[in-house]
Amino acid sequence: MSVVEVKTGVPYKIIIEHGVLDRAGELIRPLTKAIRAVIVSDANVAPLYGDRVRNSLEESGFEVSEFVFEAGEASKKLSVVEKMYHFFFEHDITRTDIVVALGGGVTGDMAGFAAATYLRGIDFVQIPTSLLAQVDSSVGGKTAVDMPFGKNLVGAFRQPRIVLIDPDTLNTLPEKFFRDGLGEVVKYGCIRSLALFERLEKENAADITDDIIYECVSIKRDVVEKDEFDTGERAILNFGHTLGHAIEKLGNYSGYTHGEAVAAGSAMITRISEKNGLTEKGTAERLEAVLLKYGLPVNSRFSDDEIAAATKGDKKSSGKSINFVLLKSIGECFLKKLTAEEFKELLDK
Ligand SMILES: NC(=O)c1ccc[n+]([C@@H]2O[C@H](COP(=O)([O-])OP(=O)(O)OC[C@H]3O[C@@H](n4cnc5c(N)ncnc54)[C@H](O)[C@@H]3O)[C@@H](O)[C@H]2O)c1
Ligand SMILES: [Zn+2]
16 A cells, blocks of 8 residues: 655545555545535446445445446536536535545546535545546546536636545556556656656556556646646646647547547657757657557647647647647656747747
C-alpha cells in the first residue's frame, strides 16, 4: 500500500492498494457523518465492481443507492447530471451525505460536478478504475461536463475527500483504454520525471503499474498543491494538449482518442521546439520511440496548417497568445506564450 497526501484547501489522501475496493467503507467512514452514500458508475464498471463497493459501504453502516449511466464520453453532459440530481432527491441525499464516483474519468468528472453543485456542494470520493483516472483525473479536483460547443467547458473545482486506487481493476480495462492512459503517463515522464520516462523505455508499463500510478499522482499532487485553481504552474499538465485538443477537434472527437491525440500533439510540439533550438537535440526522437513502443501515434492525419488553425480556439489560450508547454529535455519543461503568428513562424522554420 502507498499513501500520497494532497495538501489543498481541504486536504485528502490518495491510497494505492490492491483490493482497496473492499475497504472503501472503513476508509470513508471516519471522514464523514453521512448516513447515505450514492455510488455513481457507468454500465461497464457497475456490474464489475459495484457490488464490492456497495457491500463494503453497507458493512460500515451506510445506506447505499447506485446511479448507473451509459458508458462513454457522450454521457458526460448536463442532461445526465440533471438525472443524477433527480436521483439524489428521490433518495433523500442531504448536504451531509456522500457521492462515491466509481469508474473512469467520465464518471469521476461528472459525479464530481454533480457533487460540487447539488445543494451547493456535498462531499464526494473518487474510486478511479481506468488508468487515465488513476494517474490523472481523479486527483486535483477538476470536475466538468462537456457542452455542445466544447469539452469540459462547464465545471467546478472541488477536491474529493479521499481517492481510493485499486490497481487490480486494471485487469478488466480494455487494452485500448490502457493505451490511452499511457498517453498521459508518458506526459508525466516528459514534464517532470526522467526516471519514470526511462522505466517506460526499458520496462513494460503493464508490469509496473503500481509504481507508475504512485509516480504520476505524486507529480500531479506537487503541481496541484502549488496551483489548486489553475492560474499558473498547473498549465504544465497540458503538455501535448494544446495541439492534442486541436487534433481531437479536427477528428470530431471520434478519429482520435484523448490519449492518442495527446501523444501525437506532444510529439509534434517537441519536434517543432527542437527544430527551433528550444529543446535538447534527440528529445523528439526519444519521445517518439516510447510512444510507438506503446502503440501510440506520433503524427496525425491533419496538416500542420490545419492544426495551427484549430489551436486558436483552444480554451486554454488567454487573450491573443497561447500558452505552450515545451520540453527543455526529457523530465524538464517550461511554459512559453506564443501568438498564433509566432507559433506559425516556429512551425514554418
Ligand atoms: N478532471 C481531470 O483533471 C481530468 C484529467 C484528464 C482527463 N479527464 C477526463 O477523463 C475522461 C476520460 O477518462 P477515461 O479514459 O477513464 O474514460 P471513461 O470513463 O469513459 O473510461 C473509459 C472506458 O473504460 C471503461 N472502464 C473504466 N474502468 C474499467 C475497468 N476497470 N474495467 C473495464 N472497463 C472499464 C469505461 O466504462 C469506459 O468504457 C475525459 O472525459 C476527460 O475529459 C479529466
Ligand atoms: Zn489529458
